[in-house]
Amino acid sequence: MFVRLVASALVALSFGCAAESPEDLAAHEEGEARPLHARVLVERTAEAGSVRTNVSAKFFQVGGKELELADRFIGFGPALPAEGECVAMTALDGVLRKPSADFAVDLLDVGDVVLSLPNVDSQTLLAARAFPDVGEIVSGVFYTSPNAELGLPAPGRYKLEAGCFDLQSPHARSQCRGTTLGDGLAIEAIAPSPPNNAGLDTANSIKRGSDLKVRWDVDRSTPAIQSTIYVDFIAERSYRCSFADEGAAVLPSEITLDAGARELVTVVVHRLSHQQLRDEGEQPFEATVLFDLSESFELFAE
Numbered sequence: 001m002f003v004r005l006v007a008s009a010l011v012a013l014s015f016g017c018a019a020e021s022p023e024d025l026a027a028h029e030e031g032e033a034r035p036l037h038a039r040v041l042v043e044r045t046a047e048a049g050s051v052r053t054n055v056s057a058k059f060f061q062v063g064g065k066e067l068e069l070a071d072r073f074i075g076f077g078p079a080l081p082a083e084g085e086c087v088a089m090t091a092l093d094g095v096l097r098k099p100s101a102d103f104a105v106d107l108l109d110v111g112d113v114v115l116s117l118p119n120v121d122s123q124t125l126l127a128a129r130a131f132p133d134v135g136e137i138v139s140g141v142f143y144t145s146p147n148a149e150l151g152l153p154a155p156g157r158y159k160l161e162a163g164c165f166d167l168q169s170p171h172a173r174s175q176c177r178g179t180t181l182g183d184g185l186a187i188e189a190i191a192p193s194p195p196n197n198a199g200l201d202t203a204n205s206i207k208r209g210s211d212l213k214v215r216w217d218v219d220r221s222t223p224a225i226q227s228t229i230y231v232d233f234i235a236e237r238s239y240r241c242s243f244a245d246e247g248a249a250v251l252p253s254e255i256t257l258d259a260g261a262r263e264l265v266t267v268v269v270h271r272l273s274h275q276q277l278r279d280e281g282e283q284p285f286e287a288t289v290l291f292d293l294s295e296s297f298e299l300f301a302e
Contacts, residue, residue, distance in 0.1 A: 036061055036108075038187060038287035039076045040160055044152050044194060047268075047296040053152045055115055055145040057126060057160060059108045070105045073138050074131075077290055078272070079240075080230055086241035086255060089232075099137065107131050107140030110185075115145070116159040117152075124150060154191045154293055155221040161186045189275045189289035192227050193219040198269035198295040205300045208259055212251040216269050216295070219245065225273050232268040235259040235301065245271065259301035268296040 036059060043054045062070045071077065079092040113126040126143035133139055162185050195216035206212055214231055229243045233251060237258040243249040259265050271293045278286045 036185070036285035037067065037070070038162075038185070038285060039071065039074065040187060040189075040287065040289045041076065042152065042158065042191060042289070042291045044154055044291075044293045045268075045296070046194060046294065052148040053145065053150050054148060055124075055126065055150070055152070057113055057143040057162075058131075059110045059162065060105050060140070061108070062103075062105060066099070066103055069099055069103070073099075073105055074107070074142075076288075077274075078230070078270075078292065080228070080272075081240060081242050083228070083242045083244060086233075086239050086252065089238040089240055092240060103137065105138045105140075107138065107142050109141045110162040113143040113160065113162045116161065118157050118159060120151070120153060120156075122151070152191070154291070155193050155219075156191050157188065158191060158289070159186060159188045160289075185279070185285055185287075187277060187287045187289060189277075189291075190222055190225060191291045192222045192225050192271060192273050192293065193217070194293040195219075195229065195269045195271045195295050198267075199297050200299065204298065205302055206256050206259075206265075208261065208301050209253050209257040211253050212256050212267075213248060214251060214267060214269060215248045216271075218247040219271065225275070227271050227273040230270045230272060232266075232270070234266040234268065235263055256301065261301065263301045265299050265301055266296055267299065268294050270294040 039058045039060075041054075041056045045052045058074055058076070060070060060074070081087045081092075109128065113128075115124045115126060116122070124145065127146050128141050128143055131138060131140055131142045198214070198216040200206075201213055201215060212233075216229070219225075219227060227245045229245045229249065231241045231243065231249065231251065233239045233241070233255050235258065239251075239255045239258075241249070241251055241255075271291075273291045273293075275289045276286065277289075278284075
């Protein structure tokens with residue numbers, strides 16, 4: 001797949017819901033609970049023979065019309081160009097629209113958050129941490145894996161439970177600090193395979209000003225899960241490109257021309273997959289689980 005280079009484009013990956021209807025707003029004003037939103041990010045990075053991982057989870061309640069903005073303020077999901085385009089990294093920051101005066105995202109303390117990997121009979125208690133204040137707009141607690149060496153299978157099935165747990169008896173719940181969840185909640189999702197064997201069809205060097213063909217293994221383990229590929233070209237001037245997940249793509253010559261002579265360039269191939277869940281029960285909630293799995297390699301620009 002060939003792509004075109006654009007001066008600026010898109011600016012954020014968002015999975016927000018549509019604006020609330022007048023009926024929804026009226027119901028909330030009458031005291032009905034706003035849906036609980038969960039955002040789970042699973043990252044797995046392979047480079048130079050080592051693998052680093054991270055899992056983070058955030059829980060909050062906002063109106064539907066503010067959901068996209070909330071996702072951006074809490075930093076959920078990478079900024080991406082449209083499929084088939086490349087943009088300079090500096091153009092991806094974008095400008096957040098000014099929220100209303102009363103807009104705020106309070107990241108909720110939901111008690112214990114436990115990550116289970118049923119395929120490997122593993123459980124991990126995520127650590128609760130204070131979220132850095134963002135202009136007095138975002139505050140509260142988020143959850144993250146205890147270290148970057150946590151073994152995360154890919155492909156694999158993941159289950160995240162929030163509430164109150166005894167890890168010695170994981171199905172037993174008890175009262176715990178400040179949780180808003182009642183009986184708790186459970187989120188399940190399936191990770192695709194990483195973009196294994198990412199690299200070039202030729203030697204690990206490129207001629208500046210020439211197209212760069214990048215390849216990776218297509219995911220055949222989870223065909224029902226749709227994924228996107230994005231590629232970071234990290235050099236003196238860095239770019240990001242977005243592609244369909246077809247096993248190969250071409251970065252345009254304008255990108256490689258910007259690399260310095262004999263510069264060591266890092267290319268990172270990401271497979272990005274998101275899955276959404278929704279529960280309209282007594283405590284309605286919707287969750288988005290985002291898998292960002294990557295593999296990198298280096299090359300010289302000549």
